[in-house]
Each structure stands twice: as structure tokens, then as C-alpha cells.
Amino acid sequence: MAKLKIEDLRKIKESKKGTLNLREGVYRAKVTVHMGTCGIAAGARTIMNTLITAIGENETDDVILTSSGCAGLCSQEPMMTVEVKDLSPVKYVYLDEEKTKKIFREHVIGGKPVAEYALSMGSETTY
Amino acid sequence: MEKQRKTYHTNLMICAGTGCVSCGSFGVRDALIEEIEKQNLSHEVLVATTGCNGFCAAGPLLVSYPDGVFYQKLQVEDVPFFVEEYLLKGRIAKKHLFVRPEDKEAIPAINDIGFFSNQLLVTLRNRGLVDPEIIDDYIARDGYMAAEKALNEMTPEEIIREVTEAGIRGRGGGGFPTGLKWKFCAGASGDQKYILCNADEGDPGAFMDRSILEADPHAVLEGMIIGAKAIGAHQGYIYVRAEYPLAIERLETAIAQAEEYGLLGDDILGSGFDLKIELYHGAGAFVCGEETALMLSIQGQRGMPRPRPPFPAHKGLWNLPTVLNNVETWANIPQIIFRGSEWFNSLGTEKSTGTKVFALTGCVNNIGLIEVPMGVSLRSIVYDVGGGIPGKRRKLKAVQVGGPSGGCIPESLIDTPVDFESIVKTGAIVGSGGMVVMDDTSCMVDVAKFFLEFTVEESCGKCTPCREGTQQMLHILDRITLGKGRPEDIDILLKLSAMIKSASLCGLGQTAPNPVETTIKYFRAEYEAHIFEKRCPAKKCKALLKFEVVPELCKKCGLCFKACPSNAITWVKKTVAVIDVDKCTQCMNCYAVCKFDSII
Numbered sequence: 219m220a221k222l223k224i225e226d227l228r229k230i231k232e233s234k235k236g237t238l239n240l241r242e243g244v245y246r247a248k249v250t251v252h253m254g255t256c257g258i259a260a261g262a263r264t265i266m267n268t269l270i271t272a273i274g275e276n277e278t279d280d281v282i283l284t285s286s287g288c289a290g291l292c293s294q295e296p297m298m299t300v301e302v303k304d305l306s307p308v309k310y311v312y313l314d315e316e317k318t319k320k321i322f323r324e325h326v327i328g329g330k331p332v333a334e335y336a337l338s339m340g341s342e343t344t345y
Numbered sequence: 346m347e348k349q350r351k352t353y354h355t356n357l358m359i360c361a362g363t364g365c366v367s368c369g370s371f372g373v374r375d376a377l378i379e380e381i382e383k384q385n386l387s388h389e390v391l392v393a394t395t396g397c398n399g400f401c402a403a404g405p406l407l408v409s410y411p412d413g414v415f416y417q418k419l420q421v422e423d424v425p426f427f428v429e430e431y432l433l434k435g436r437i438a439k440k441h442l443f444v445r446p447e448d449k450e451a452i453p454a455i456n457d458i459g460f461f462s463n464q465l466l467v468t469l470r471n472r473g474l475v476d477p478e479i480i481d482d483y484i485a486r487d488g489y490m491a492a493e494k495a496l497n498e499m500t501p502e503e504i505i506r507e508v509t510e511a512g513i514r515g516r517g518g519g520g521f522p523t524g525l526k527w528k529f530c531a532g533a534s535g536d537q538k539y540i541l542c543n544a545d546e547g548d549p550g551a552f553m554d555r556s557i558l559e560a561d562p563h564a565v566l567e568g569m570i571i572g573a574k575a576i577g578a579h580q581g582y583i584y585v586r587a588e589y590p591l592a593i594e595r596l597e598t599a600i601a602q603a604e605e606y607g608l609l610g611d612d613i614l615g616s617g618f619d620l621k622i623e624l625y626h627g628a629g630a631f632v633c634g635e636e637t638a639l640m641l642s643i644q645g646q647r648g649m650p651r652p653r654p655p656f657p658a659h660k661g662l663w664n665l666p667t668v669l670n671n672v673e674t675w676a677n678i679p680q681i682i683f684r685g686s687e688w689f690n691s692l693g694t695e696k697s698t699g700t701k702v703f704a705l706t707g708c709v710n711n712i713g714l715i716e717v718p719m720g721v722s723l724r725s726i727v728y729d730v731g732g733g734i735p736g737k738r739r740k741l742k743a744v745q746v747g748g749p750s751g752g753c754i755p756e757s758l759i760d761t762p763v764d765f766e767s768i769v770k771t772g773a774i775v776g777s778g779g780m781v782v783m784d785d786t787s788c789m790v791d792v793a794k795f796f797l798e799f800t801v802e803e804s805c806g807k808c809t810p811c812r813e814g815t816q817q818m819l820h821i822l823d824r825i826t827l828g829k830g831r832p833e834d835i836d837i838l839l840k841l842s843a844m845i846k847s848a849s850l851c852g853l854g855q856t857a858p859n860p861v862e863t864t865i866k867y868f869r870a871e872y873e874a875h876i877f878e879k880r881c882p883a884k885k886c887k888a889l890l891k892f893e894v895v896p897e898l899c900k901k902c903g904l905c906f907k908a909c910p911s912n913a914i915t916w917v918k919k920t921v922a923v924i925d926v927d928k929c930t931q932c933m934n935c936y937a938v939c940k941f942d943s944i945i
Contacts (some may be wrong), residue, residue, distance in 0.1 A: 221607025223615050224493055227484055234485030237391075241356055241410040241474045248411070253435040270354060270389060282411040283354035285435035 236279030246280040247302040247326050252295065254288025260295035261314070268315050269298075272322045281326055294337065300325050311337040353391040355432065356410045358473055362397025362559050363552070363591050364713075365404035369421065370394075373405050376424040386432055396477045396560020396595075399469070400460060402712035403443070408455055408473055415455035416441040446710050446732055460711040463729040467692065467700045468676045469716045471561045477595050480602040483563040489608055491679035495571040496616035499682075501531055504575040508678065511686035512698040517543055517634070517671030518750060518776045519852070520697075520765045523678075526668060529658035530576045533666035538578040540569055540620075541662065541669040543639060544585035544592070547631040548748030549799060551779035553702040554672035556714045558585070558592035561676065562599035566622060568675030570613065571682055573620045576668050581622040584639050586629050596624055631749075631803035635851045636661075636669045638805065649807045650851035671777070673702055693719030697764035701775065707745075707782040710735050719764045723754060726763065727782055739784040743867070747776025749796040749803075750856030752863030753789060772863040774856065788885030789868040790875055794822040796860040804853065811854030814845040818861060826886040830876035835865060890931045896921045898943030905935035905944060 222230075239245055249269060253262045262285075269283055289297055294311035300321065301307040308331045310321055317335050325331050359365075359374045377392050398406045403417035409431070419427065419441055430438045442451040443458050452458050466472065475482035483489070495504050509524025530538065542565060546554040558565060569581050585593055600622055603609040611619045625643050632638045633648040640662045642648035661667025677699060681689045693699050697719040703726070705715050710732035717726060723744055727733070734741050743753040746763075752773030754761060761767050768775050783792065797819050806812045818841050821834050842858035849855045865872060874880045881889040894905070899921045906916035913928035914935060924935070924944075936944050 221612070221615075224497070227489055227493060227614075230481050230484045231487070234481055237353070237356065237482075238474070238485045240353075241358070243411060243413060245411070251435075253433070255434065258433070266354070266389065273354075284411055285354075285432075287434060287436045 239280055240282050244280070245282045245303075247282075247300065249281065249283050249322075249326060250286050250299045250301070251283070252287070252289045252297045252299070253285040254292070254295075256288055256292035257295045257297065262296040264315060265296045265298060265313050265318050268318045269322060272319060276322075276327065278327070291337070297337070300331075302326065302329055305329065305331070309337040310335045353389060355390045355412075357390060357392045358395045358408045358410065359392065360396075360398040360404060360406040360408075360473070361394035361591075362401070362556055362714075363589075364397065364401035365406055366591065368404040370405035370419075372421050373407070373419050373424065376421045377428065380424050380428045381432065384428055384433060386428070390432055393476050394478070395473045395475065396471075397556040397714055398473050399464075399556075399714040400443075400711065401714060407441075412453075413455050414453045415443055415458060415461075417443055446735070459732060460713070460715075460730055463725065464716050465692070465700055465718050466716050467680055468557060468564075468673055468702055469560065469714070470680070471564065472556075475561065477560055477562055478598050480563060480599070480606060483561070487683060488563055488679075489567055489614075491681075491683035492567045492570045492608065493614050495574050495682050496614055496618050499574075501575045501577065504571060504682065505531060507686050508575070508681060509686075511681045511689040512696075513674065513677055513681060513689065514697065514765060515671060516673035516677070516701065516777070518747070518774065520775065523670060523674055526658060526670070527572065527575050529656065530666050530668045533659045535666055536577075537580075537665050538576055539662045539665060539667040540573045540576065540578040540581040541639070541643075541667060542569055542581070542583040542585075542675055543634060543636070543669055543671045544583055544589070545627045545634040545639060546586065546589075546672070546777060547629070547634050547803070548750075548777055548779045549796075550706050550781055551704045551748055551777055553704055553714065553778045555589050555592050556704075557672050557676050557702070558589070559595055562592075562595045563603065564676040564679055565596075565672055566599055566603055566609065568670075568678035569622060570609070570620055571678050572668060572670065572675070574618055576666070578668070579619050579621065581620060582625050582643055582662075583622060584625045584627055584633070584643060587626040588629055593624065593626065600624070630805070631799075632805040632851070632853055635853060638851070639669065640667065649805045650853075652850060673778075694762065694764045696766055701763070701778060703778045703780045705731055705780050705782070707780075708734055708736075708739065708741075708784040708787075709782040717763070720762045722760050722762055724759045726780070727759070731782065734782070734784050736784070739786065741782065742785045742787055743783050743789070743792075745773075745781040745783060745792065745796075745860070746779070747774040747856075747859070748779040749799045750774055750852065750859055751776045751779070752859045753783070753792065753867060754863070755867040757867075772866055773859065786883055786885070788826075788881055788883035789864040789871050790822060790826055790881075791883075791885045793861045793864045794819070794826060797822060797857070800853065800857040804857070808848075808850040808854060810845045810848040811850070811857065814841050814849075815854070815857050817841060818845075818858065822861070825872065825875045826881075827888045828875070828879045828886075830872075832876065834876055835869070835872055839865060884933065884936065887931045890933075891926055892924050892929060892931070892936060892944055893926075894922050894924060895943045895945060898941050900941050900943070902940075904938045904940070908934040908938045910934065 296313045407416040513523045514520040635650045638648040638650045657667045702716045804811045906914045913925045916922040
């Protein structure tokens with residue numbers, strides 16, 4: 219390892235930002251995948267993996283991903299809730315890989331909710 | 346590492362301070378990693394180790410981010426259920442949540458737990474958030490930015506001015522202004538100077554320095570780099586006791602990583618400034634925490650203090666100008682340089698700025714490592730952070746502050762603000778930060794004896810007042826607790842105290858009588874009960890215990906009879922129990938089981 223210069227310190231700091239944001243609770247958007255037994259059975263794990271990959275590919279470091287239990291609408295699983303700071307939270311239902319990617323692109327990154335997949339808007343904030 | 350960070354959605358931070366490690370936190374970590382792999386979650390969940398979380402009594406601890414859920418008392422056998430419940434199903438594993446003692450309510454979020462929310466972290470700002478063995482974690486939290494600023498943008502005078510204006514005072518016990526100490530040393534003539542870190546923490550019940558070193562070793566190294574630049578030193582030593590193997594291991598790792606990154610060694614960060622830091626293992630003599638003794642010990646000689654002046658700032662290690670600061674002081678320095686003296690000044694009180702780390706132990710619900718701003722009341726520490734006294738029938742009696750050099754502050758002074766001046770007014774000292782809470786079962790004579798036994802053992806023997814004086818005081822205390830106290834004993838103790846304090850060579854002797862003096866000052870009646878009535882009000886001094894049953898209070902239940910292991914109690918149904926004093930072994934079983942306080 220070569221000796222560090224000031225720029226290198228900043229680079230290391232930058233590369234760790236995602237991890238630290240997660241630990242410090244600093245984030246712009248929070249995505250909750252509902253992973254009750256019903257959710258898992260309906261494929262919530264795939265949704266989670268899709269999101270993990272998407273975050274990795276986009277090199278996003280201000281989005282945190284979390285899981286929660288059953289949201290009470292077992293028939294409409296897999297579900298997730300997207301909370302972008304300063305916007306109403308949105309619940310999405312009947313998800314699959316493609317829908318998830320689209321929601322990630324347009325809502326999580328772009329800040330525009332995808333109305334066609336949404337169940338409701340404006341309920342249950344978790345922050 | 347670059348790749349990993351993108352993928353984890355959850356970070357499980359396992360506490361790996363000495364407290365949790367001794368409860369088996371490494372085993373829990375390994376089990377978690379194994380179970381997470383088994384459930385195919387290893388690309389989603391990161392298991393990381395951190396330094397001491399602070400809530401040592403409830404270890405092994407785990408904090409999960411981003412949720413910020415605090416889990417306590419995790420054991421290896423709990424891991425499969427925990428992983429299934431929390432990571433697979435996304436439910437909080439209730440079994441391991443913190444339960445508030447007052448109302449038995451389980452609190453999931455770490456920030457809602459009084460123990461954590463009532464603290465202010467400056468020195469311990471990285472605790473629980475960084476892995477102390479990964480330098481990049483430290484850098485991510487603005488680590489080494491202050492060193493960079495000091496090395497490339499500030500002159501030594503500017504650094505000293507900043508530290509002086511911050512008003513920080515030595516956290517090792519003395520409370521001497523750090524900026525002033527540096528100024529003396531910077532002004533001393535000579536090219537060769539030394540920068541030292543005192544990690545010879547020896548007070549019974551104190552573990553502040555150990556925890557800082559285990560949780561955030563780089564903060565100490567960074568502080569030393571800044572100090573070295575300020576005084577012009579190029580060689581540093583950390584004097585750490587050999588009893589702290591984990592702290593030593595993490596320091597060694599930290600130094601190696603910093604050297605690899607060029608943050609220690611030659612031409613640090615391209616600034617042209619050189620500094621080498623080495624560890625020196627102390628063998629555990631309490632007196633080696635005294636600065637001149639510590640320096641002799643590094644020189645390979647027997648650790649004994651010498652008279653000052655000359656002060657170490659002029660003639661220290663190998664008779665060359667030296668600055669020695671305590672671990673906690675060093676860990677504060679990067680913050681002062683990075684955020685400025687004004688910010689630091691805004692914390693704490695006018696004459697005691699900043700925060701202080703305390704090791705809170707004894708009869709208190711939340712035992713552990715805490716950091717609070719200077720000037721908060723003892724009451725707030727004991728009740729808000731500490732969660733109060735366990736046991737419904739127990740009452741707070743006193744708080745022992747400052748270890749064997751400190752004193753006992755009685756319940757009546759519980760609103761005393763904790764800062765250097767106010768604590769000294771009570772007769773105790775802030776010291777390095779040991780804080781032992783005592784309830785009404787503690788005998789103050791016994792407490793004074795305990796601390797004096799420690800100083801007698803640890804006195805180096807060089808000067809007579811400390812060597813002989815403390816020994817004599819201990820003899821007197823011994824005889825008081827054995828019921829052989831004489832009427833003049835209290836006066837002799839006070840006379841000896843004054844003499845030892847004024848005539849001893851170093852801080853050890855000068856403060857050794859403090860525990861005795863303060864207990865006499867605030868609990869004189871207790872001493873008098875021992876001496877004149879041959880009675881120990883707290884029921885601690887065995888030789889003075891004589892138990893009897895108060896017939897009016899006795900409900901004739903027979904619990905004491907069943908509890909007595911030496912057949913000293915006679916009881917038949919519906920009669921008052923009687924204790925045979927000759928057979929009684931003072932085991933206190935009957936006293937403890939009696940529900941009606943009828944045994945006295």
C-alpha cells in the first residue's frame with residue numbers, strides 16, 4: 219500500500235460512505251420489503267435480492283434497505299414500502315423483478331412514484 | 346471492500362470490548378456468520394465487531410443497523426432463532442431486547458434506552474459504529490482529517506492556541522490544562538523531545554482508557570500525531586499495562602495499519618513531519634501511572650516517582666522535554682482540532698469544558714461505560730443514565746468518585762455537578778473516572794478500608810509518609826472494624842491524613858487519605874457506632890455482628906430457622922425464633938430471608 223495523501227483520505231472516506239450512512243441512520247430513501255411468511259412464500263426474497271443488486275449497480279450510498287414482518291395484506295404479496303425523504307411513503311403490491319427494478323429506477327432514484335404498481339400512498343411512515 | 350459495501354442491507358455490530366468478549370461475543374459472532382451463511386444471507390448481512398458499546402452488564406451485545414435495534418445477552422444457542430426471526434422474517438427478536446426496570450417494558454431502539462440517550466459522545470463518538478481493527482472505518486468517520494489539518498495547515502503555535510482555548514484539562518486525574526502543558530514543553534530547549542500516552546489505568550473498577558483503546562485506537566494515535574507536531578517530538582511511546590491484552594492487540598494492529606498508510610513514520614501525509622510510536626508494556630504497578638515513575642519505567646528502571654520540579658515538560662524521559670497525556674485526553678484532541686475550540690468550549694462548564702468518560706459500577710441498574718458532558722449532576726448519572734438503584738428496599742447511600750484517590754460523596758450531595766471544581770469541593774476528585782454507586786448495605790468504614798488496602802499495597806515505598814502513614818491508618822481502620830476501636834481513633838486518622846497529604850512525594854500519597862477523610866466527613870456517625878457502640882449499622886463488619894430477633898416484629902414464620910446453616914436458630918411452629926449467638930456464624934442468611942425486618 220502506497221503512502222496516503224490527503225486525496226486518498228477523502229477517497230477512502232467516500233468509498234465507505236454507504237456503510238457509514240447505514241450505521242448512522244443518514245439516508246435519503248428507505249425501502250422496506252415485507253418479509254412475513256406470506257411475503258417470503260410469494261417471493262419477497264427475490265425482490266430483496268433484486269434491490270441489493272440494483273443498489274450495487276447504481277453505486278447508491280444513500281438508500282437503505284430493510285425488511286419487516288407481514289403488512290397484513292397477505293394476498294397481495296410480495297410487497298414493499300418506499301419512503302423517500304420529504305415524500306409520502308408508497309406501498310407497492312404484487313411485485314416481481316421487473317416491477318421492482320422500475321420502481322427502484324423511477325421512485326427510489328428518480329423520486330417519482332410509480333402509480334400503476336402502488337396500493338396506497340401516504341400511510342405508515344417509519345422515520 | 347469496494348464491492349461489499351454496495352450489497353449489505355443490514356450491519357450487525359457485535360460488541361467486542363473486553364466485557365462482552367469475556368461473555369463469549371466472539372463465539373456469538375462466529376455462530377452468526379455460520380448461520381447467516383447457512384441461510385444464504387451472507388451477501389445481505391454484514392457481521393462486524395466494534396469496541397465497547399458501554400452497556401457492559403448485559404453482554405454479549407449486538408446492535409443492528411439501519412434499524413438501530415439493541416439486543417442484549419445473546420448466546421450461541423440463541424443464534425439460529427435470532428437469524429430466522431430477525432433476518433429471515435424481519436421481526437424483532439423480543440427475547441433479547443432491553444427491558445426497562447421501572448415498568449418492565451421492552452425497548453427495541455437503542456436511542457430510546459435512557460442509558461444511551463442521556464449520554465453525549467465525543468471521546469467515544471465512534472463506539473459501536475466502527476470496527477477498531479479496520480482503519481478505513483475510522484477514516485470514514487473523518488479520521489485523520491484533524492492530523493492532516495494540523496500537519497499541513499497549522500503551525501505548532503496555532504495548534505497549542507486551539508487546544509488552550511478549548512480549555513481541555515487532563516483526563517487522567519490531575520485536571521491540568523493540556524494546552525499549558527504543551528506550551529511549556531514546546532518552549533523547552535532541545536531538538537529531541539518525546540510524546541507519551543499514559544494507558545496505565547490502575548484504579549479498581551475503572552476501565553475508561555481500556556475501552557477507548559479497544560474501541561477507537563486510531564483516535565489516540567491521531568491525537569498523539571497532533572501533539573507531536575505541537576511540541577516538535579518525533580518519537581512517541583504508549584505506556585499500556587500488560588493486563589490489557591485486547592487493547593494491546595488492537596493498538597498494535599492500529600499502529601501497523603497507520604504505518605502502512607503512511608500516517609505514522611516518515612513524511613506523514615506528505616507533510617514532511619515524522620513520528621514513530623511504540624508500545625511499552627507496563628507490569629501493572631499502580632504507581633507507574635504517576636508521570637515521573639512512568640518515565641523511569643520506560644527507561645528500564647524501577648518505577649518510582651521523583652520530586653518535581655524539574656517538570657517533565659523540561660526534563661522528562663531520558664531527561665529530555667516530554668509531554669505525557671492520558672488516553673482519554675489524547676482521544677479528545679482530534680475532535681478539538683477538527684471541529685474547533687469554540688465547539689469544544691460549548692460543551693461542559695466554563696472551567697471544565699468537554700465531556701468525561703466514567704466507568705459506572707456498583708449498586709446501579711445499568712452498569713457500564715458512559716460519557717456525559719462535564720457539569721451534569723451526579724443524580725442524573727445515577728438515575729437517568731444508570732437507571733437507579735436495584736432492589737425495592739435499597740436506598741442510595743453514597744457515590745465513590747475517583748477510585749483510591751477519590752472520595753465518597755453522600756446522598757445528600759447527589760445534586761453536585763460533576764466537574765473538576767465542584768467534585769474537589771466535596772473532598773473527592775474527578776480522577777480518571779471510576780464511579781462506584783453504593784446502597785445502604787455498604788459500610789463506609791469498610792469502603793475506606795478497601796481503598797486504603799489498595800494504596801498500602803501499591804505504595805512504592807520511596808517516601809516515608811506514604812509508606813508508613815497509610816500502613817498506620819490501615820491498622821487503625823482494621824481495629825475499628827474488628828470492634829477494637831479507641832475513642833481517639835478518628836482524630837488520629839484525620840491527623841495522619843493531613844500529614845500524609847502534605848508530605849508525600851507524589852499524587853499517590855497526596856490523595857491516598859481521601860477515601861478515609863471523606864467518609865469521616867460525611868459518615869462520622871458510622872465510625873462512632875463502630876468505635877463506641879461496637880456496632881456496624883450497615884451489617885458488613887462481621888466481628889461486630891450480633892443477631893437477635895425482635896419478638897414484637899417476628900411473625901413466627903420459621904424462614905430464618907430453615908435458612909440457618911449452623912443450627913443456631915431454635916423455632917417451633919407458632920413461637921418466636923431465638924438466635925443462639927455462640928453458634929451463629931454471621932452468615933446473614935436469616936437476616937436476608939426475613940421478610941419483616943425482625944432480625945437486627
